Amino acid sequence: MKKEALWTRSFIFVSVANLFLFITYYGLLVTLPSATIKYYGATGTAAGLVNAVFLGAAIVIRPFLGPWIERFGQKFILILSLTMFAACSFAYSFLHSVESLLVLRFIHGIGFGMATTITGTIIADVVPETRKGEGMGYFVMSNNLAIVAGPFIGLTIFRELDINALFWTGAFFSFAAFMLGVGTKLAKEGTFIPGEKKQAVFERRAIPISITSAYFALAYSTVLSFMAVFAAERGLAVESSFFFAVYAFVLILSRPFTGRWYDQYGANWIIFPAIVLFGMGMFCLGMSHGAALFFIAAGLIGVGWGTLFSSFQTVAIQSVDPKRRSVATATFLSVFDIGIGGGSIIAGALAGTMELGTIYIVSSIYIFTGLSVYYWAQKKSVPMTGRITRRKNA
Incomplete structure (x- = not known):
């Protein structure tokens, strides 16, 4: 029996977009606490908050994504989340205070939580049922590769150049993820129905x-x-x-x-x-x-x-x-x-x-x-x- 196709355009685009998302995430995760102290004069407590606020926002937003995806469709949520993630990545270079950084990290975390949820949902739909374990395994491998690439890129740029170079690198990866999202073709779309029973x-x-x-x-x-x-x-x-x-x-x-x-x-x-x-x-x-x-x-x-x-x-x-x-x-x-x-x-x-x-x-x-x-x-x-x-x- 001929195997159903796994490496489709949608599978590749979404998996690579997910890789770029996590490279940006890990690159900032390992450098921002130190950068907050060095460039913003923050305390150790405030430096610790820059990652806690980000992850907290991602956890808070995720439970709402399922009903939103069902109502508005995968492509709409994909583009919305990638737009938010990329816009926040570009905004880092224009900040000048710890307070504004924490606000941005919260918004960025919302975009990250949305984006990582919708990419996993899309992959779950585009991978054939007979190859689900294989397909999900390759998709999750993009996270594992980012664990290596993200900290290496982030720490190298932070050490050799400066924080703005790090921010613009993250913005580049985020924009690349956005473009891949735009190029992703999806067969299924949700439809908003006024008065529809909440999921x-x-x-x-x-x-x-x-x-x-x-x-x-x-x-x-x-x-x-x-x-x-x-x-x-x-x-x-x-x-x-x-x-x-x-x-x-x-x-x-x-x-x-x-x-x-x-x-x-x-x-x-x-x-x-x-x-x-x-x-x-x-x-x-x-x-x-x-x-x-x-x-x-x-x-x-x-x-x-x-x-x-x-x-x-x-x-x-x-x-x-x-x-x-x-x-x-x-x-x-x-x-x-x-x-x-x-x-x-x-x-x-x-x-x-x-x-x-x-x-x-x-x-x-x-x-x-x-x-x-x-x-x-x-x-x-x-x-x-x-x-x-x-x-x-x-």
């Missing part, structure tokens, strides 16, 4: 797997938040620059296999082993004192966590009727972001009481207990196309 802002069917994703995100956030500090403590500062590069490289190598196996054998055949690999990777990270084990940990975490996130999102969208995918995507990302944010706060508190390596070892045990959390979630998550454990025809 629920959360998708009940997607909540179990969303909670599961947040559970594991708590552990992964410790890697995002404290990798540089941990590497410095272990004398691996130079190697830390390549941690996420190894992470992404191994993930790219594994993606063609894990996505197809998901579609062929079902989610459980992929997710249970990925949890084990993720836990092993965190344990190796906590035990690492040299480059070899440090990079082995990067590869295991890349395959483990990288596979888990895309698989969880695929389960979320497969658990609902196609017309509710936008709401399911918004529900999934909102709950996931709470896990990432909460994990950073918890890790920060623990970092004052124990060594980071110990935190990573404890996190590995926490991850292994997540096997039971996913077991509970997969019993609750019943895709419209059948049980997620069901073997599918290739």
Whole structure:
């Protein structure tokens, strides 16, 4: 049987636009706190708020996106969100106070929350049902590549040039994402009907797997938040620059296999082993004192966590009727972001009481207990196309 096309124009344009969005996001995420102190004379507390306000806005706006997409259509929301994101990216260079920066970060966060929700929704619709795991895996890989490219570009420009060069670089990527959005052709469009019954802002069917994703995100956030500090403590500062590069490289190598196996054998055949690999990777990270084990940990975490996130999102969208995918995507990302944010706060508190390596070892045990959390979630998550454990025809 001939496979349905995956690499369509819409799939490529939206995936690359998502890559550019996250490059801008990560480039600013790792530099703005320092830039706020250096160029605006802000306190450490205010510097911390520039990212907290951004992520808070994204979390707040996402639950409303599902009903809006259903009413106004995917293309309208895509262009609106990309326009907002690009306009805010251009506006950074014209700010002169911490207060105005915080306001802009809030608006920018709204645009980011909208844009990342609608791109995931579009991909969920354009990927063929028989290749859903494979397609979502490649799409999520754009986020993983941005984890490497965004901080590298942001930190390099911030160090070698100045903050305005960083802002204009972000504006360039944001504008490129906007142009790709304009060039995206979508078959389905929503229609606003006056007096139409309001749709629920959360998708009940997607909540179990969303909670599961947040559970594991708590552990992964410790890697995002404290990798540089941990590497410095272990004398691996130079190697830390390549941690996420190894992470992404191994993930790219594994993606063609894990996505197809998901579609062929079902989610459980992929997710249970990925949890084990993720836990092993965190344990190796906590035990690492040299480059070899440090990079082995990067590869295991890349395959483990990288596979888990895309698989969880695929389960979320497969658990609902196609017309509710936008709401399911918004529900999934909102709950996931709470896990990432909460994990950073918890890790920060623990970092004052124990060594980071110990935190990573404890996190590995926490991850292994997540096997039971996913077991509970997969019993609750019943895709419209059948049980997620069901073997599918290739």
